[in-house]
Amino acid sequence: MGRLARIPGVAFLLVVLGILFGIFAGGFASLPNxxxxxxxxxxxxxxxxxxxxxxxxxxxxxxxxxVLGLTGVVLASALVAxxxxxxxxxAALGVGLAFGIANGLLVVKLGLPPFVATLGTLGIAQGIALxxxxxxxxxxxxPALPKLYATKWxxxxxxxxxxxxxxxxxxxxxxxxxxxxxxxxxxxxxxxLVLAGxxxxxxxxxxxxxxxxxxGFAALLLTGRMNSGHPIAxxxxxxxxxxxxxxGGTERQRGNGWLPGTxxxxxxxxxLRNGLNVMAxxxxxxxxxxxxxxxxxxxxxxxRKRQL
Amino acid sequence: xxxxxIGVALIVLALGLSSxxxxxxxxxxxxxxxASLIFLSASGLTLVIVGAGLDLSVGAxxxxxxxxxxxxxxxxxxxxxxxxxxxxxxIIVGLLNGLMVTKLRLPPFIATYGMLWMxxxxxxxxxxxxxxxxxxxxxxALGSGDLLDIPxxxxxxxxxxxAGGVFTRYTTLGHEVYAIGANAEAARLSGIPVxxxxxxxxxxxxxMAGLAGVIYLARLNSAEAGIGxxxxxxxxxxxxxxxxxxxxxxxxxxxTMIGAIILTLVxxxxxLLGINxxxxxxxxxxxxxxxALIDSVTRRHAELGA
Numbered sequence: 001m002g003r004l005a006r007i008p009g010v011a012f013l014l015v016v017l018g019i020l021f022g023i024f025a026g027g028f029a030s031l032p033n034x035x036x037x038x039x040x041x042x043x044x045x046x047x048x049x050x051x052x053x054x055x056x057x058x059x060x061x062x063x064x065x066x067v068l069g070l071t072g073v074v075l076a077s078a079l080v081a082x083x084x085x086x087x088x089x090x091a092a093l094g095v096g097l098a099f100g101i102a103n104g105l106l107v108v109k110l111g112l113p114p115f116v117a118t119l120g121t122l123g124i125a126q127g128i129a130l131x132x133x134x135x136x137x138x139x140x141x142x143p144a145l146p147k148l149y150a151t152k153w154x155x156x157x158x159x160x161x162x163x164x165x166x167x168x169x170x171x172x173x174x175x176x177x178x179x180x181x182x183x184x185x186x187x188x189x190x191x192x193l194v195l196a197g198x199x200x201x202x203x204x205x206x207x208x209x210x211x212x213x214x215x216g217f218a219a220l221l222l223t224g225r226m227n228s229g230h231p232i233a234x235x236x237x238x239x240x241x242x243x244x245x246x247x248g249g250t251e252r253q254r255g256n257g258w259l260p261g262t263x264x265x266x267x268x269x270x271x272l273r274n275g276l277n278v279m280a281x282x283x284x285x286x287x288x289x290x291x292x293x294x295x296x297x298x299x300x301x302x303x304r305k306r307q308l
Numbered sequence: 309x310x311x312x313x314i315g316v317a318l319i320v321l322a323l324g325l326s327s328x329x330x331x332x333x334x335x336x337x338x339x340x341x342x343a344s345l346i347f348l349s350a351s352g353l354t355l356v357i358v359g360a361g362l363d364l365s366v367g368a369x370x371x372x373x374x375x376x377x378x379x380x381x382x383x384x385x386x387x388x389x390x391x392x393x394x395x396x397x398x399i400i401v402g403l404l405n406g407l408m409v410t411k412l413r414l415p416p417f418i419a420t421y422g423m424l425w426m427x428x429x430x431x432x433x434x435x436x437x438x439x440x441x442x443x444x445x446x447x448x449a450l451g452s453g454d455l456l457d458i459p460x461x462x463x464x465x466x467x468x469x470x471a472g473g474v475f476t477r478y479t480t481l482g483h484e485v486y487a488i489g490a491n492a493e494a495a496r497l498s499g500i501p502v503x504x505x506x507x508x509x510x511x512x513x514x515x516m517a518g519l520a521g522v523i524y525l526a527r528l529n530s531a532e533a534g535i536g537x538x539x540x541x542x543x544x545x546x547x548x549x550x551x552x553x554x555x556x557x558x559x560x561x562x563x564t565m566i567g568a569i570i571l572t573l574v575x576x577x578x579x580l581l582g583i584n585x586x587x588x589x590x591x592x593x594x595x596x597x598x599x600a601l602i603d604s605v606t607r608r609h610a611e612l613g614a
Contacts, residue, residue, distance in 0.1 A: 111604045115417040120597035127590020239425045284432030291426035
């Protein structure tokens with residue numbers, strides 16, 4: 001199945017959602033609200049990009065939401081303690097990277113099934129964040145991060161800029177570097193990679209490490225938006241990311257990944273959440289609707305495959 | 309199994325030496341009471357994992373079932389309606405999981421993880437931030453009462469263990485579960501209806517989560533939307549510590565019972581030593597990784613030996 005054959009699915013979904021909310025949710029189709037969708041989606045995109053790589057390698061990372069909660073708390077606490085933004089950001093990146101590397105080693109070197117390895121690190125990250133904060137928000141982060149977060153470039157908000165730059169970087173990585181080829185091959189034909197003398201294990205760990213690193217970047221956006229850190233602020237965000245990646249057409253088998261689809265998937269999740277929000281439907285039902293979105297997308301996919 | 313029992317003995321010894329409050333009959337019975345709740349939620353999950361599947365929705369399912377049970381009892385005043393509502397919720401969720409895994413061919417961890425968040429959402433929507441509390445003492449006895457000085461949930465654990473033991477050892481169905489877990493393709497070729505057996509397993513897991521929800525409700529005497537969320541990690545931990553392999557085909561309920569007891573001993577010990585409960589997810593996470601590591605190493609060892 002060529003790439004083109006996959007485009008209509010998620011793009012169609014996005015258009016249908018857009019039209020539905022445009023009609024039924026007053027104020028949905030206004031410029032400030034559309035910009036809002038972009039801002040809300042940018043944090044999710046930072047998680048969904050590396051999640052695409054992970055799912056392509058037949059893996060999964062359930063710890064991302066919890067690790068993002070932790071990196072957010074680390075960032076906020078470091079700022080509260082009076083560190084400069086650079087130092088605080090570096091600390092968040094370091095913590096995220098450490099968790100990513102740990103996940104990678106557990107999965108690749110120790111052979112644990114990805115969901116159980118990352119479920120374990122989920123508990124650990126959540127536990128550390130809870131112990132650090134006692135379950136409370138970390139407020140009073142000073143002016144540096146809010147100032148950075150409020151920066152605009154040609155009218156484009158900071159978070160959308162970061163998300164766009166990250167997309168460009170991941171796109172380049174996946175489609176124009178040897179690392180990208182390896183990512184395709186680890187899920188598709190690992191055996192051949194190993195026989196060709198490529199240290200597949202190293203690159204496989206790198207995929208998870210990248211995911212950890214991105215939670216550090218996501219912490220910058222999340223904490224900037226909320227103006228504080230909270231241990232369970234991002235709980236379950238990994239599920240939104242998984243849903244976005246799968247809705248976007250990346251398949252778990254054969255290294256079949258499609259990065260532009262992930263952007264569309266993230267937007268579909270963002271539009272769904274925002275539209276329901278505008279219609280004043282509680283966030284609890286939004287979670288359920290994302291599960292439904294995932295199942296509908298998979299159903300369409302499975303029906304289409306049977307027809308081919 | 310031998311090593312696990314030695315493990316239990318060592319933990320008991322260490323805790324007995326470090327805390328005076330530990331080795332009292334009331335505390336030990338309390339440990340068993342809590343362990344039996346974990347066991348109930350992990351029992352169906354154990355069989356699913358033996359069949360090389362996975363059910364990450366048990367905690368959320370338990371929570372929603374408990375809330376439905378609470379609402380049903382409040383609405384009708386009849387305890388049986390609570391059981392019916394809790395079990396029905398659990399069974400329907402389990403059935404849906406089974407259908408997603410077999411008919412839609414979704415990977416079990418994605419299907420049941422999606423189910424987790426959907427149940428979570430439905431639960432918060434249904435409860436609207438409310439807490440339902442205050443139930444008749446006859447109902448509460450199921451969770452917090454005693455019979456002949458032994459907590460009633462412990463009887464349920466023993467019944468579950470015996471029923472599960474008979475099922476896995478002496479019924480064709482039970483043997484088929486192990487065959488499917490060891491090699492689904494071989495099982496299919498030898499004429500086992502793999503799909504319908506898997507649906508049955510997921511439904512059973514859902515039903516046990518529903519039952520555990522009702523018992524949990526009886527113990528807490530109150531229900532709110534979030535009560536099931538912290539219960540997933542302990543359930544998985546109990547199964548893994550109990551030696552059921554994540555790769556399917558081996559393990560069983562006796563191990564899960566010991567796993568539940570070990571986990572509860574550790575958490576109880578932390579409690580008695582005055583360690584903040586915020587540490588619990590961290591410790592449970594470490595235990596899960598440790599148990600999974602042992603599983604993975606044992607499996608590699610067995611493959612090399614064979």
